[in-house]
Amino acid sequence: MKSLKTKLHLFIMILVLFTNIMATGITCWLSYLNSMTQAEQTSSYLAESYKQYLGSKLDEYRREVEKIAKASVLSSADAAAQQQYLKEQAGLEGFAYFALADSQGNTQQDGNVSQEKWFQSAKGGAAYIADPVKSRRGDDLTVTIGAPAGGGRVMYGEITYDAFAKMLDSIKIGSEGYAFVISQDGKTVLHPTKDTVAKPVNYAEKVKTDPSVAPVAELYQRATSGETGVQYTLYQGQRRQVGFTQISGPEKWAIAVSRPISQIMQDLYRTLLINVGIAVLLQLITLVASLLFAAKMTKPIEEATERIELLAQGDLQTDVPQVKGRDEIARLSSALGHTVQQLRLYIQDISHVLDEVSRNNLVTESNVEYRGDFAPIRESLTRILNSLNETFEGISQAAYQVNAGAEEMALGAQNLAQNSAEQASTVETLNSSLQNVSEHVKNNASHATSVEGLSNETIRFVQQGNEQMNQMLQSMRDIDHAANEILNIIKVIDDIAAQTNILALNAAVEAARAGSAGKGFAVVADEVRSLASKSAQATTTTSDLIQRAIDSVKKGMVIADQTAKSLDQIVEKSGQVNELINRIAEASNEQAKAITELDNGMLQISSVTQTNSATAEESAAASEELSSQSEMLKELMKRFQIRGGNVAKDDEE
Secondary structure, X not given: OOOHHHHHHHHHHHHHHHHHXXXXXXXHHHHHHHHHHHHHHHXXXXXXXXXXXXXXXXXXXXXXXXXXXXXXXXXXXXXXXXXXXXXXXXXXXXXXXXXXXXXXXXXXXXXXXXXXXXXXXXXXXXXXXXXXXEOOOOOOEEEEEEEEEEOOEEEEEEEXXXXXXXXXXXXXXXXXXXXXXXXXXXXXXXOXXXXXXXXXXXXHHHXXXXXXXXXXXXXXXXXXXXOOEEEEEEEOOEEEEEEEEEOOOOOOOEEEEEEEHHHHHHHXXXXXXXXXXXXXXXXXXXXXXXXXXXXXXXXXXHHHHHXXXXXXXXXXXXXXXXXXXXXXHHHHHHHHHHXXXXXHHHHXXXXXHHHHHHOOEOOOOOOOOOOHXXXXXXXXXXXXXXXXXXXXXXXXXXXXXXXHHHHHHHHXXXXXXXXXXXXXXHHHOOOOOHHHHHHHHHHHHHHHXXXXXXXXXXXXXXXXXXXXXXXXXXXXXXXXXXXXXHHHHHHHHHXXXXXXXXXXXXXXXXXXXXXXXXXXXXXXXXXXXXXXXXXXXXXXXXXXXXXXXXXXXXXXXXXXXXXXXXXXXXXXXXXXXXXXHHHHXXXXXXXXXXXXXXXXXXXXXXXXXXXXXXXXXXXXXXHHHHHHHHHHHHHHHHOOEOOOXXXXXXXXX
């Protein structure tokens, strides 16, 4: 099972890792967007810059041709001079040749050129650079430039594509970037790859059969419409960013600056590498910080857990380590310390009261204020002590009464024995004085009657003691019932612990439903459940202590029951004594009736005298046994200290 420290550490690491990943991802995405935005701005800037550059170059070509076309020699009628002049200028400007076309487009070298765009534009007064095409006089790719020569005529010249395209040589856009020019007709007229110009592709038509060229077709369509912007294309298997804008001039060409995305992403890759490095560094710093934080946060909880385990083992003496602060952990530590202190106080008070009771001290009292669900414990202890005091006070009074009755009974037995001796003496001297015999018989009958009264009084006292003993047994049962109430209170405490455990389980289920955000709380829920379980163990220990007290009370009930049985025996013996006394009274009456028959009944009188003597001895023995039982009961009661003092002892004194 993973510790709370490990769980907290893992949670922080996962959270920081997720945060770093998200932050790095967002940073990289923003860097990507920023890089692409800057790249688009750069492409637009490059397109605009190279637009000015190519525009000035094309203007130079147009101005040069216009300058040559305005020469005065071309206005003369000397055709040979005109041809010589054009030939010289072509050599000087790097053109293949220059030629003149009349207003109808007729030429000596190339036939009629009236359908050419450069002718129509020049005739209208504007010099014009035509799209590259094959030369009229060879297979070379050439560019024709026409300019107005006056009188409706047009001078034009051809320059090789290679010479014309040298203006692109100075355009360098990274290692793989380049610039190219698109005509109004959607053809590539200038490109670093000559074949692209020699074999132009009509992307507007090609896209109908090949959807993969749709981005290029869109680029050409936007560029030829005079739009300025940035377009992403897929050219020769490579994704590229293309900035484009229209070049000023009658041709309405558009320049496009193309760069591969991989070239643009090089700077982004460096930025991403830096961000990843920073994220890894932060993760390492977080690893160390989370270890320190988790150790600091979980140490008080570990100490509290160890204290609860000691509490479950019955340790109420060890103090709970206190945590400074006002957070939940500090409050938990303080509450645990207060709980242990209160339990210690309650257990000490209960142990003190029960110990005093075991020492026969029934005047002790509980001096601790019990709070909440513990309050009934003090009430039960008070009821137990009150009931014990009342019961033992009644037993003490009963013991005194039994002792007094036994003394009277013993006195009566002594008198009976004395009378029997007198009867024996009278029998020996009966022949000498019948009158004395008659009086002695009357006295014997009188004494028998007195003894009978004393015997009845003794039986009444013993019966009262037996009733009081039954009351004591009922009081002991009340004590047992009160002890069971204490056990019920302990069960209530145990039920509270069980409910706390159930609540902790429910919190753990809810934390599990919350996912990773709730793990920290789930962890805390497991520790609370453990606390509830160990609190239940503590209540079990308390219940055992109360149970031992109940066992002690039950032992007292056994002693009281034995005392009740002894009183029953006393009642039985008293009945026997009373029966014997009745027999003595009957015998005395028979003696009175037989005085007149004394001679014939001497033997019978002797027998009756012997019976009286035996009866007196039995009565004395019963009295001694009753007195012994009473003394034993008084000695037992002297062991107990009850409110108002020891009743039996005080009465005896």
